[in-house]
Amino acid sequence: xxxxxxxxxxxxxxxxxxxxxxxxxxxxxxxxxxxxxxxxxxxxxxxxxxxxxxxxxxxxxxxxxxxxxxxxxxxxxxxxxxxxxxxxxxxxxxxxxxxxxxxxxxxxxxxxxxxxxxxxxxxxxxxxxxxxxxxxxxxxxxxxxxx
Numbered sequence: 001x002x003x004x005x006x007x008x009x010x011x012x013x014x015x016x017x018x019x020x021x022x023x024x025x026x027x028x029x030x031x032x033x034x035x036x037x038x039x040x041x042x043x044x045x046x047x048x049x050x051x052x053x054x055x056x057x058x059x060x061x062x063x064x065x066x067x068x069x070x071x072x073x074x075x076x077x078x079x080x081x082x083x084x085x086x087x088x089x090x091x092x093x094x095x096x097x098x099x100x101x102x103x104x105x106x107x108x109x110x111x112x113x114x115x116x117x118x119x120x121x122x123x124x125x126x127x128x129x130x131x132x133x134x135x136x137x138x139x140x141x142x143x144x145x146x147x
Contacts, residue, residue, distance in 0.1 A: 010058065010067035011094060015135040016080075018055050018072035024111045024134050025059050025068065028096070028104060033067075034058040037074075051075050061096070068094065083136030086116070093130065093138035101127045101143040108133070108141075121145075 015021040022032060039053035053075040059068045072078070084092070098104040101119060108114065108131050115129045116138075122128055126142050133139040 010069045012069040012071065013094070013135075013137055014078060015070050015072055015137070016078065017134065018057060018070055020111070021070050021134040021137075022057055022059070024108070024113065025070075027107045027110065028098075029062050030059040030068065031062070032057055033060045039075075049076070083132060084138055086130060086138065093140050095140035095142060098141050098143050101129065101141050104141045104143075105129070105131070108139070113139075 013021075026032060035055075035057045037053075037055050043052040043054075044050050052073075054071045054073045056069060056071045059070065060066065084090070086092070096104075105115065105119070111134065113131050113133045115131055117130075119127050119129045124145055126144055128140065128142050131139045131141065
């Protein structure tokens with residue numbers, strides 16, 4: 001069977017505070033490449049949610065390959081849930097390669113975001129940590145030890 005061409009477009013994340021989340025990710029080096037407010041029949045159909053109305057922002061990683069779509073619901077009201085745990089089924093985390101994990105953690109700390117436990121080392125390959133980011137988003141930082 002022939003394979004269908006497919007490409008990852010972006011990762012979408014619903015957030016509590018769009019501006020605070022944009023500030024967190026832009027401080028880490030992502031760039032806002034678009035913003036909009038969306039609503040109407042097309043969004044109701046695409047998202048499968050009647051009355052869908054949201055402010056959105058598209059952010060791009062410095063390498064130009066990764067995109068995050070952040071959205072803050074205006075209507076219907078966003079549903080608050082407990083923060084995702086690392087072992088929960090479903091959307092898990094967003095991971096970023098960083099040149100300096102300590103610098104990334106210093107930036108995250110300015111936004112009140114800290115590692116779940118600490119920084120671990122995987123063999124001689126990586127330093128890794130999970131940070132609880134804005135709106136409870138799990139964000140992984142990975143620093144390659146050999147470049």
